[in-house]
Amino acid sequence: MSPQDDGTTDEPVNREPPAEQLVQSFLTPSKSHDASGEPEAYDRNHGPIQHIDASTHKVTIRSEQSNLMKSSDVPPEGIDVTLSMDDLRRRFAQHTVTCALQCAGNRRHEVRSRVKEVTGVDWGDGAVMNAAWTGPLLRDILIDQGLNVKSDLKYHDGLHVQMECNATKVQDDEWYGSSVPLGMVMDPEREVVLALDMNGSPLPARHGAPVRAIIPGVIGARSVKWLDTIVISAQESQNHYQQHDYKVLPPEATSPEKAEDLGVWDKTPAMQDNPINSVVALPSHDGDELRRDGNGRVRIAGYAIPQGKGGPVERVQVSIDRGETWKDATVLDDGDENTTHPANKGKERGKFSWVLWEVEIEIDTTTATTTTTTKATNDTIDIWSKATDRAGNTMDEENPKGNWNLRGVGYNAVQGRINIKIV
Ligand SMILES: Nc1nc2c(c(=O)[nH]1)N[C@H]1C(S)=C(S)[C@@H](COP(=O)(O)O)O[C@H]1N2
Numbered sequence: 001m002s003p004q005d006d007g008t009t010d011e012p013v014n015r016e017p018p019a020e021q022l023v024q025s026f027l028t029p030s031k032s033h034d035a036s037g038e039p040e041a042y043d044r045n046h047g048p049i050q051h052i053d054a055s056t057h058k059v060t061i062r063s064e065q066s067n068l069m070k071s072s073d074v075p076p077e078g079i080d081v082t083l084s085m086d087d088l089r090r091r092f093a094q095h096t097v098t099c100a101l102q103c104a105g106n107r108r109h110e111v112r113s114r115v116k117e118v119t120g121v122d123w124g125d126g127a128v129m130n131a132a133w134t135g136p137l138l139r140d141i142l143i144d145q146g147l148n149v150k151s152d153l154k155y156h157d158g159l160h161v162q163m164e165c166n167a168t169k170v171q172d173d174e175w176y177g178s179s180v181p182l183g184m185v186m187d188p189e190r191e192v193v194l195a196l197d198m199n200g201s202p203l204p205a206r207h208g209a210p211v212r213a214i215i216p217g218v219i220g221a222r223s224v225k226w227l228d229t230i231v232i233s234a235q236e237s238q239n240h241y242q243q244h245d246y247k248v249l250p251p252e253a254t255s256p257e258k259a260e261d262l263g264v265w266d267k268t269p270a271m272q273d274n275p276i277n278s279v280v281a282l283p284s285h286d287g288d289e290l291r292r293d294g295n296g297r298v299r300i301a302g303y304a305i306p307q308g309k310g311g312p313v314e315r316v317q318v319s320i321d322r323g324e325t326w327k328d329a330t331v332l333d334d335g336d337e338n339t340t341h342p343a344n345k346g347k348e349r350g351k352f353s354w355v356l357w358e359v360e361i362e363i364d365t366t367t368a369t370t371t372t373t374t375k376a377t378n379d380t381i382d383i384w385s386k387a388t389d390r391a392g393n394t395m396d397e398e399n400p401k402g403n404w405n406l407r408g409v410g411y412n413a414v415q416g417r418i419n420i421k422i423v
């Protein structure tokens with residue numbers, strides 16, 4: 001990518017590949033753009049893309065002792081360490097986690113066009129990627145620095161891990177930052193890594209080189225790119241993007257002004273875990289034609305994402321009659337074996353990974369014209385999909401159009417594609 005493609009603070013680079021392209025590989029490639037200029041994986045930036053020299057870059061990790069006095073989690077002398085990229089690679093065991101990274105605004109176009117207007121980048125359903133991220137576990141680094149580990153993760157209640165990128169100004173703040181609860185980082189099941197590699201190669205600049213946080217199961221906004229500072233604190237990050245964005249505001253916040261008047265930004269918790277979700281990627285647009293094969297069957301495919309650490313997704317069901325009947329889709333374990341990272345070979349399906357799914361449904365013309373005429377127009381169908389993960393999180397078929405919130409974040413309606421013509 002050439003520097004003129006890096007975007008500016010006022011006009012950062014935000015783009016997504018079509019979902020039908022995304023579901024062609026289990027691991028999302030991310031190095032380049034295809035001939036049409038479409039990216040292979042989405043880019044989400046609040047400021048310009050950074051090009052940082054890995055040989056001089058450092059990550060500083062410290063604890064804010066003053067407000068931690070009451071906590072015995074942190075050693076009395078505090079934590080204050082500066083690590084080079086070499087330190088991150090050599091001093092700690094390298095861990096690979098395969099996880100979906102999804103912008104909280106994924107599917108915003110659907111909620112805006114089908115439910116009610118929202119504010120924010122008009123994402124389709126390609127603001128997501130699935131990748132194998134490698135680097136040290138932040139948990140290991142903190143333990144190495146003397147942080148107490150208790151089996152009861154609640155022990156860390158009230159403490160937060162703030163992450164910062166100070167390399168550039170961003171649209172609404174002087175730097176980019178986020179935080180997650182310390183208990184999440186210390187949870188051995190969560191696999192929070194400081195990622196140096198993506199899909200077996202050094203992280204590309206646009207995805208945060210030389211190092212980014214990866215918080216599996218959590219909205220992309222918390223996975224800070226071009227990471228330079230980590231602070232253990234009794235406070236959440238005070239950055240704009242933790243405090244004044246990426247929140248599921250209550251429905252009475254009907255406009256930005258109303259949200260301010262009601263003071264809901266302060267009262268609403270910052271989003272963390274992704275909600276369970278499933279997206280119909282094929283057919284890829286509302287109103288598309290779906291061709292029946294010689295046996296009268298149509299193929300429908302998509303991806304599904306587990307909720308937080310409740311994965312993996314174990315079941316995906318598809319309905320073409322607005323929820324009256326559901327058919328189980330095949331959940332593809334490794335999707336495309338050519339692009340599956342060797343580190344995952346033979347392992348159980350990843351807890352944080354997406355799954356790709358597909359289903360063939362027979363539609364005889366009478367079904368298309370009779371069963372669906374009562375619910376759709378003429379010979380078109382709507383396609384719904386519903387995922388369920390191991391923890392039992394599932395999508396709400398009683399509310400097929402999903403929930404509205406002012407920022408259009410965390411949208412996970414079962415209604416997928418509408419007005420699909422069967423030919
Ligand atoms: N430093 C920095 N980190 C960041 C962002 C940013 O603008 N600056 N955007 C966040 C958001 S909102 C998302 S969804 C992901 C996007 O990661 P990607 O650009 O690698 O797709 O990065 C997160 N980390």
Ligand SMILES: [Mo]
Pocket residue numbers: 044102103104105220221
């Ligand atoms: Mo995002």
